[in-house]
Amino acid sequence: MIxxxxxxxxxxxxxxxxxxxTPYEIRETIGRGGMGTVYLAWDQDLEREVALxxxxxxxxxxxxxxxxxxxxxxxxxxxxxxxxxxxxxxTLPDGRxxxxxxxxxxxxxxxxxxxxxxxxxxxxxxxxCEAVAFAHAHGVIHRDLKxxxxxxxxxxxxxxxxxxxxxxxxxxxxxxxxPPAREPSPLTPLPASxxxxxxxxxxxxxxxxxxxxxxxxxxxxxxxVGRIDERTDVWALGAILxxxxxxxxxxxxxxxxxxxxxxxxxxARYPDVEALAADLSRYLAGLPVGAYRESFLxxxxxxxxxxxxxxxxxxxxxxxRALLLLWLGR
Amino acid sequence: MPDHQPExxxxxxxxRRSMIAASGDADPEVRQRxxxxxxxxxxxxxxxxxxxxxxxxxxxxxxxxxxxxxQALEKGMFERYDPARARFRTxxxxxxxxxxxxxxxxARRLKRGGGQAVMSLDFGGAxxxxxxxxxxxxxGLEEYFHRELVRALFGLAVEELRRRCEDSGKPxxxxxxxxxxxxxxxxxxxxxxxxxxxxxxxxxxxxTNELAAARRELRKIVLEKLRDLTGSEGEFRSEARHILGxxxx
Numbered sequence: 001m002i003x004x005x006x007x008x009x010x011x012x013x014x015x016x017x018x019x020x021x022t023p024y025e026i027r028e029t030i031g032r033g034g035m036g037t038v039y040l041a042w043d044q045d046l047e048r049e050v051a052l053x054x055x056x057x058x059x060x061x062x063x064x065x066x067x068x069x070x071x072x073x074x075x076x077x078x079x080x081x082x083x084x085x086x087x088x089x090x091t092l093p094d095g096r097x098x099x100x101x102x103x104x105x106x107x108x109x110x111x112x113x114x115x116x117x118x119x120x121x122x123x124x125x126x127x128x129c130e131a132v133a134f135a136h137a138h139g140v141i142h143r144d145l146k147x148x149x150x151x152x153x154x155x156x157x158x159x160x161x162x163x164x165x166x167x168x169x170x171x172x173x174x175x176x177x178x179p180p181a182r183e184p185s186p187l188t189p190l191p192a193s194x195x196x197x198x199x200x201x202x203x204x205x206x207x208x209x210x211x212x213x214x215x216x217x218x219x220x221x222x223x224x225v226g227r228i229d230e231r232t233d234v235w236a237l238g239a240i241l242x243x244x245x246x247x248x249x250x251x252x253x254x255x256x257x258x259x260x261x262x263x264x265x266x267x268a269r270y271p272d273v274e275a276l277a278a279d280l281s282r283y284l285a286g287l288p289v290g291a292y293r294e295s296f297l298x299x300x301x302x303x304x305x306x307x308x309x310x311x312x313x314x315x316x317x318x319x320x321r322a323l324l325l326l327w328l329g330r
Numbered sequence: 331m332p333d334h335q336p337e338x339x340x341x342x343x344x345x346r347r348s349m350i351a352a353s354g355d356a357d358p359e360v361r362q363r364x365x366x367x368x369x370x371x372x373x374x375x376x377x378x379x380x381x382x383x384x385x386x387x388x389x390x391x392x393x394x395x396x397x398x399x400x401q402a403l404e405k406g407m408f409e410r411y412d413p414a415r416a417r418f419r420t421x422x423x424x425x426x427x428x429x430x431x432x433x434x435x436x437a438r439r440l441k442r443g444g445g446q447a448v449m450s451l452d453f454g455g456a457x458x459x460x461x462x463x464x465x466x467x468x469x470g471l472e473e474y475f476h477r478e479l480v481r482a483l484f485g486l487a488v489e490e491l492r493r494r495c496e497d498s499g500k501p502x503x504x505x506x507x508x509x510x511x512x513x514x515x516x517x518x519x520x521x522x523x524x525x526x527x528x529x530x531x532x533x534x535x536x537x538t539n540e541l542a543a544a545r546r547e548l549r550k551i552v553l554e555k556l557r558d559l560t561g562s563e564g565e566f567r568s569e570a571r572h573i574l575g576x577x578x579x
Contacts, residue, residue: 001455001458001459001462001485002481002484002485002512003462003515003516005515005516006512006513006514006516007480007481009511009514009515010484010488010511010512010548011480011484011573011574013511013545013548014545014548014552014574015549015574016545018542018545018546020539020542056567056570056571056574057553057567057570057571093546094546094549094550
């Protein structure tokens with residue numbers, strides 16, 4: 001006979017990972033998701049807090065385990081201030097795979113964005129772009145970019161999280177020795193200075209839809225795995241930009257940047273995240289943006305706004321000079 | 331690898347295979363044993379659901395419970411389950427609702443299994459549980475049925491854990507588990523690991539290890555039983571996440 005309280009307790013303890021043989025000690029549950037649970041744990045060897053992500057169920061060679069391992073490996077190779085570092089990976093005595101990563105303090109972007117002023121939101125967005133561009137340069141497409149997957153730290157630092165459905169692309173240099181990919185990916189031609197990438201064999205079956213509605217590019221929503229590339233993330237970044245600008249009056253050039261990032265056809269989008277970030281930087285610097293053809297008057301208005309102080313100084317000088325001439329001419 | 335291996339006694343255990351799948355087996359013995367296993371797991375939630383949610387009198391609930399499972403065997407109800415359409419527990423509850431409605435309409439309750447026990451089911455024990463947990467009528471039909479199913483599942487798992495601990499000569503392991511994890515949540519003050527260690531004359535570190543081992547074994551048993559009681563891998567994963575507190579992905 002199990003009471004309600006005992007039942008709740010048993011459900012809880014049966015779900016707790018068995019950390020025997022590891023240096024970790026669980027402190028509390030941070031969050032739960034489809035793949036597994038994230039715990040706040042204490043690393044007794046290094047005497048520091050870590051976040052421990054543990055797969056929900058043991059399943060040797062199963063898709064969830066494979067994804068967890070892939071996520072850990074992807075994070076391990078992406079050393080960037082905007083991407084959470086992985087410390088350790090392993091299998092628990094009960095067969096569940098886990099990995100330990102840096103404990104991230106802060107709040108989710110969707111929780112903090114609305115309270116921040118628009119320029120601050122745009123700066124956060126630029127940092128997200130930097131992390132994603134870095135991942136792209138290392139052949140990794142996130143595929144599930146959304147405000148809930150971005151953490152903002154107490155000092156404004158931005159971390160892109162949840163790389164569990166990321167797609168890895170094999171570097172061109174290695175591709176010769178890589179077995180033929182199941183679904184060759186037609187990718188945007190990249191600048192000659194960067195390696196070209198193609199999909200590795202460990203990816204998603206055609207027709208599989210991974211991602212979050214509202215933040216999935218059309219080709220991703222249709223399950224066209226072979227068409228997913230950097231521009232798929234560009235689309236999601238456009239959606240995040242739209243989210244960040246919700247509730248505020250959006251200037252036309254900025255709206256044009258969002259629209260171009262979210263174009264239905266990948267060919268009509270920015271070719272990569274750097275191009276998107278560069279256009280946004282031009283907007284923030286008061287320069288014309290590539291996504292928007294402004295009229296003569298708009299150009300004048302932008303010029304005046306950008307150079308307001310020197311223009312006012314010149315105007316003040318001219319008025320003073322005119323007044324002086326008038327006074328001398330009397 | 332075959333689905334079921336012969337036991338020394340000649341019977342085929344239905345290990346590593348869903349009981350639901352086995353309930354449609356060509357071998358009548360396998361089918362019968364799968365049915366018995368499903369009855370063992372489900373009769374308690376079914377009975378409590380009838381008593382609490384349908385507000386059926388005790389005697390009628392006993393008859394309806396027996397009749398429901400007899401009819402399930404006779405009509406091959408479990409074989410008709412399609413994992414693609416619903417979870418097994420939802421399917422079972424829907425069948426049960428139809429069964430009650432039909433039986434009441436046709437007033438055939440006493441003809442079919444009425445008063446005739448098909449299995450020795452501890453209805454008295456189930457009544458005590460209902461009395462102890464209250465009516466819980468604030469829960470919806472699905473939630474109540476699910477909660478009682480989870481309770482039955484953990485009840486069977488705890489019994490299995492007790493048996494395994496005894497068979498492997500580790501009665502202290504189960505005694506610690508019983509005191510800390512089963513009785514502890516309802517006790518005015520849960521015993522500390524140090525107190526348990528003193529009671530059993532073992533180091534406190536051993537208490538930690540024994541409890542961890544018992545919980546690990548419990549989790550394993552729960553998952554084994556759940557695999558038996560679900561119709562597909564997807565349903566198993568979804569139910570496991572639900573039961574173990576993880577949101578389905």
